[in-house]
Amino acid sequence: xxxxxxxxxxxxxxxxxxxxxxxxxxxxxxxxxxxxxxxxxxxxxxxxxxxxxxxxxxxxxxxxxxxxxxxxxxxxxxxxxxxxxxxxxxxxxxxxxxxxxxxxxxxxxxxxxxxxxxxxxxxxxxxxxxxxxxxxxxxxxxxxxxxxxxxxxxxxxxxxxxxxxxxxxxxxxxxxxxxxxxxxxxxxxxxxxxxxxxxxxxxxxxxxxxxxxxxxxxxxxxxxxxxxxxxxxxxxxxxxxxxxxxxxxxxxxxxxxxxxxxxxxxxxxxxxxxxxxxxxxxxxxxxxxxxxxxxxxxxxxxxxxxxxxxxxxxxxxxxxxxxxxxxxxxxxxxxxxxxxxxxxxxxxxxxxxxxxxxxxxxxxxxxxxxxxxxxxxxxxxxxxxxxxxxxxxxxxxxxxxxxxxxxxxxxxxxxxxxxxxxxxxxxxxxxxxxxxxxxxxxxxxxxxxxxxxxxxxxxxxxxxxxxxxxxxxxxxxxxxxxxx
Numbered sequence: 001x002x003x004x005x006x007x008x009x010x011x012x013x014x015x016x017x018x019x020x021x022x023x024x025x026x027x028x029x030x031x032x033x034x035x036x037x038x039x040x041x042x043x044x045x046x047x048x049x050x051x052x053x054x055x056x057x058x059x060x061x062x063x064x065x066x067x068x069x070x071x072x073x074x075x076x077x078x079x080x081x082x083x084x085x086x087x088x089x090x091x092x093x094x095x096x097x098x099x100x101x102x103x104x105x106x107x108x109x110x111x112x113x114x115x116x117x118x119x120x121x122x123x124x125x126x127x128x129x130x131x132x133x134x135x136x137x138x139x140x141x142x143x144x145x146x147x148x149x150x151x152x153x154x155x156x157x158x159x160x161x162x163x164x165x166x167x168x169x170x171x172x173x174x175x176x177x178x179x180x181x182x183x184x185x186x187x188x189x190x191x192x193x194x195x196x197x198x199x200x201x202x203x204x205x206x207x208x209x210x211x212x213x214x215x216x217x218x219x220x221x222x223x224x225x226x227x228x229x230x231x232x233x234x235x236x237x238x239x240x241x242x243x244x245x246x247x248x249x250x251x252x253x254x255x256x257x258x259x260x261x262x263x264x265x266x267x268x269x270x271x272x273x274x275x276x277x278x279x280x281x282x283x284x285x286x287x288x289x290x291x292x293x294x295x296x297x298x299x300x301x302x303x304x305x306x307x308x309x310x311x312x313x314x315x316x317x318x319x320x321x322x323x324x325x326x327x328x329x330x331x332x333x334x335x336x337x338x339x340x341x342x343x344x345x346x347x348x349x350x351x352x353x354x355x356x357x358x359x360x361x362x363x364x365x366x367x368x369x370x371x372x373x374x375x376x377x378x379x380x381x382x383x384x385x386x387x388x389x390x391x392x393x394x395x396x397x398x399x400x401x402x403x404x405x406x407x408x409x410x411x412x413x414x415x416x417x418x419x420x421x422x423x424x425x426x427x428x429x430x431x432x433x434x435x436x437x438x439x440x441x442x443x444x445x446x447x448x449x450x451x452x453x454x455x456x457x458x459x460x461x462x463x464x465x466x467x468x469x470x471x472x473x474x475x476x477x478x479x480x481x482x483x484x
Contacts, residue, residue, distance in 0.1 A: 008039060008040075008041065008044075008418055008421045008422055009041065009112075009113055009421065009422075010041045010043050010044055010112040010113065011041070011044050011045075011112050011113040011114070011115060011421045012044070012045050012046075012047060012107075012108050012110070012112050012113070012114050012115070013031070013044075013045070013046050013047070013115045013116075013117060013417070013421070014047045014048075014049055014104065014108070014114070014115070014116045014117065015027055015028075015046065015047070015048050015049065015117045015119055016049050016050070016093070016095065016116065016117065016118050016119060016120050016124075016128055017049075017050055017118070017119035017120040018048030018049055018050045018059070018090070018119070019048070019050045019052040019054070019059075019062065020050070020119055020120070022119045022147065023048070023117075023119050024062075024066040024070070025066070025070050026070075026178075026411075026413045027117060027119060027413060027417070028046075028063050028066055028067065029066065029067055029070040029071040029072075029411075030411050030413035030414040030417055031046055031084075031414075031417065032067050032071045032073065032076075032081070032084050033071060033073055033410065033411065033414050034410075034414050034417070034418060035080075035083075035084045035087075036073050036075075036076055036080055036084075037410075039418065040087075043110075043112065044087065044112070045087050045088070045089060045107075045112075046087055046088050046089075047088070047089045047090070047091065047104070047107055047108070048063075048088065048089070048090045048091070049090070049091045049092075049093040049100065049104060050092070050093065051092065051093070051094060051095075052092070053092055054090050054092065055090065056088070056089060056090050059088060059090035060085040060086075060088050060090075063085055063088055064081060064085050067081055067084070067085075068081075089107050091103045091104045091107065095120065095124045095127045095128050095131070096124070096127050101131055101134075101135045102135065104135070104137065105135050105136060105137055108137055113141055113143075113421060113423075114137065114139070114141065114142045114143070115142075115143045115144070115145065115420050115421060116128070116132060116137075116142070116143070116144045116145070117144075117145045117417075118144060118145060118146045118147065119147060122146075122149065122150065122151070122160055125146060125160060125163060125164060126160075126163035126164070126166075126167075128144075129144065129163070129164055129166075129167035129168060130167060132144075132167070133167050138167070138168070142168070142172060143172050143173075143174060143420050143421075143423065144164070144168055144172060144173055144174065145174045145176055145417075145420055146164070146173065146174070146175055146176065147176055148175075148176075148177065148239050149230065149234065149235070149239075150175055150239070150429075150434050151434070151438060152229070152230065152234055153438055153441075153442050153445075154435060154438040154439055154442050157434050157435055157438045158435060161431040161434065161435065165431070170430065170431055171425070173431070174416075174419075174420050174425060174428045175428050175429040175430075175431075175434060176416055176428060177239055177240060177243050177427075177428075177429060178412040178413055178416065179240045179243055179244065179367070179412070180243055180247075180412075180416070180427040180428070181411075181412030181413060181414075181415045181416040181419075181427060182367055182368075182371065182412045183371055183410070184365055184366060184367050184371045184372065184373065185244065185247060185365075185367060186427075187365070187373060188247050188248065188340065188365055189247060189256075191363075191365075191373065192252075193252050198363075199252070201344070202319075203319045203320070203323075204319065204320050204321055204322045204323040206344055206345055207323050207342060207343065207344055207345065208323070208343050208344060208345045208346075208360070208477075209323060209324045209325070209326060209343050209475075209477060210248060210323065210324075210325045210326070210340070210341065210342050210343065211325075211326045211327075211328075211339075211340070211341040211343065211479065211480055212241055212244050212245060212248075212325065212326070212327045212328070212339075212340050212341075213328050213329070213337065213338065213339050213341075213479075213480070213482065214236060214240060214241060214328075214329040214338045214367075215328075215329070215330060215333040215334075215335060215336060215337050215338070215482045216329075216330065216331050216332070216333060216336055217332065217333060217334070217335065217336045217461075218331060218332070218336075219285065219291070219292060219294065219297050219307075219331050219332045219460075220294065220297045220298060220307065220331055221292060221297040224297045224298035224299060225298070227298065227305070227307075228298040228300060228303055228305045229305075230305075231305040231306045231307070231309075232282075232306050232307055232308055232309040232329055232330060232331070233306065233309055233441065233444065233445055234441070234445070236309075236329040237309060237311070237327060237329065237441065238437050238438065238441045239429075239437070240329075241327050241329060242269065242437045242441075243265075243429070244340060245268065245313070245325060245327065246264075246265035246268045246269065247265070248325075248340060248342070249268045249315055249319070249320055249325070250264035250265050250267065250268050251264050251267065251319070252264075256426065257426065258424065258425040258426045258428075259425075259430075261426050262425075262426075262429075262430045262433055265433060266430070266432060266433050266436055267317075268315060269433065269436040269437055269440060270436055271315045271316050271317045271320075272313055272314070272315055272316075272440050273313070273314045273315070273316050274440075274443060274444075275311055275312070275313060275444050276447075277447060277448070277451070277453070279311055279312040279313075279471070280309060280310065280311035280312070280444065280471075281308075281309070281310045281311070281456065281464075281465055281467045281468040281470075281471055282306035282308065282309050282448065282453065282455040282456065282465075283306060283307065283308035283309070283330065283455050283456045283457070283458045283464050283465040283467075283468065284303075284304075284305070284306060284307050284308070284455040284456070284457060284458070285307050285308070285330075285331060285332040285457075285458055285459070285460050286457045286458065286459060286460065287460065288459070288460060290460075291332065291460040291461075294307050294331075294332075304452075304453075304454050304455060305455070306455040307330060307331040307332065307455070308328070308329070308330030308331065308333075308455070308458060308464045308465065308468070309327075309328065309329060309330070310326070310327065310328035310330075310464065310468040310471055311326075311327050311328075311444075311471075312324050312325070312326055312327075312471060312475075313325045313326075313327060324475070326471070326472060326477075326479070328464065328468060328479070330458075330464050332460045332461070333461070333462065333463060333464060333482060334461045334462055334463060334482060335482045335483055336368070336369065337366070337368065337369070337482050337483060338366070338367035338368045339364055339365065339366050339367065339480070340364070340365040340367070341362055341363070341364050341365075341480050342362065342363040342364075342365075343360060343362050343477075344360055344361040344362065344363075345360070346358065346359075346360060352387050352389060359378040359389055359391055360376075361375065361376055361377060361378070362375075362376040362480075363375050363376075364376070364480075372395065373395075374393045374394065374395045375393070375394045376391050376392070376393055376394075377391070377392060377393075377394060378390070378391055378392075379391075379392055415427075416428075463479070463481075463482060
């Protein structure tokens with residue numbers, strides 16, 4: 001099956017921080033994949049801007065090396081790489097000064113759609129926004145893309161929103177969360193709202209609980225300075241896991257349009273109940289002869305920052321009253337996996353007797369690796385000897401359904417960047433949504449800081465602290481095993 005490529009209008013995409021790690025690993029390879037798929041118009045250009053002292057030739061060489069390492073496009077020829085880098089320009093630019101801005105203005109002098117990707121730290125957002133206006137680069141059709149972290153608490157998020165709002169309308173601001181660009185995440189909405197089979201059952205009457213797991217095998221080495229200021233709650237729960245929770249729990253929007261979808265997500269966040277100390281577990285990975293400890297990775301043996309968190313959340317509305325949402329995420333766990341598991345309730349009466357065992361339907365949405373959707377159903381075990389029941393999966397792997405190695409499934413950044421060019425904000429966060437998420441998150445963080453709670457140690461290559469298991473065991477439930 002070959003995915004259908006929808007053309008976009010002519011555009012100029014300027015990447016601030018074009019020599020940084022995000023641009024090298026994600027943004028530029030994603031653009032090349034869209035180029036190779038035939039989705040970039042003939043005149044579309046990509047303009048790199050950074051403080052690094054490149055000229056056009058050296059920047060193109062830099063990008064070519066990045067593409068060879070990270071693009072991995074099946075069937076791409078040397079001529080394809082050459083044709084793509086020929087579209088690249090570069091400007092040495094000072095975000096807080098005047099260097100390079102007139103040169104950038106000259107490169108953007110034509111009438112194409114303009115998008116500016118702020119692949120830089122939040123401290124530079126307002127400086128860039130201000131200069132885009134000062135040098136005549138911003139207009140009604142201008143779009144800006146900003147990456148997380150979008151603040152580290154409610155106060156800083158409000159300040160960032162206000163800073164951007166002084167220069168751009170909310171309709172021009174694209175707060176990117178790459179999780180929302182994943183094919184499986186969008187398929188969650190298709191499964192819910194496109195199938196009569198699921199939506200009537202998508203409530204507390206039929207669903208026992210929901211688990212959201214984002215597990216990583218890597219530690220924080222290489223980004224310890226950033227991570228130690230943030231921790232798992234700020235780095236993952238407040239944005240990625242919160243967005244997944246919203247898509248699972250939201251009411252059907254009237255239309256699949258940006259504000260209709262985001263209005264429903266906002267209602268979910270505002271309906272979240274406060275989380276007390278009995279309903280979360282924080283952890284910090286230790287070390288062994290094969291792995292550095294968290295202390296080693298951040299260079300601070302007194303750090304009380306969590307590298308793991310598990311919590312139980314409740315949504316106070318008619319659809320979800322009484323159905324808990326269990327969220328967990330952590331570093332240096334035994335397997336890398338991201339999964340949403342919707343665990344349905346037992347049948348109201350077991351006609352097969354105790355010997356048949358306990359069986360539940362579970363809808364599993366795998367985000368990574370091996371993206372796909374699996375529905376566990378109960379059937380009779382083949383053979384004579386009575387009614388013995390077993391669980392079997394109805395499995396749809398995207399790699400199998402959409403081509404070898406999932407080659408036709410676009411990367412999340414590919415989809416989101418093209419949505420920016422189209423002016424489609426459906427998969428991007430709105431200002432009030434970001435602030436509402438921090439409004440729920442801040443009291444949890446403030447609580448453990450006031451109590452001076454230290455995170456619990458856990459072994460590398462484990463499932464996290466034992467207390468995280470008890471978070472569910474005391475409710476008569478258990479975490480699903482983390483599988484790659």
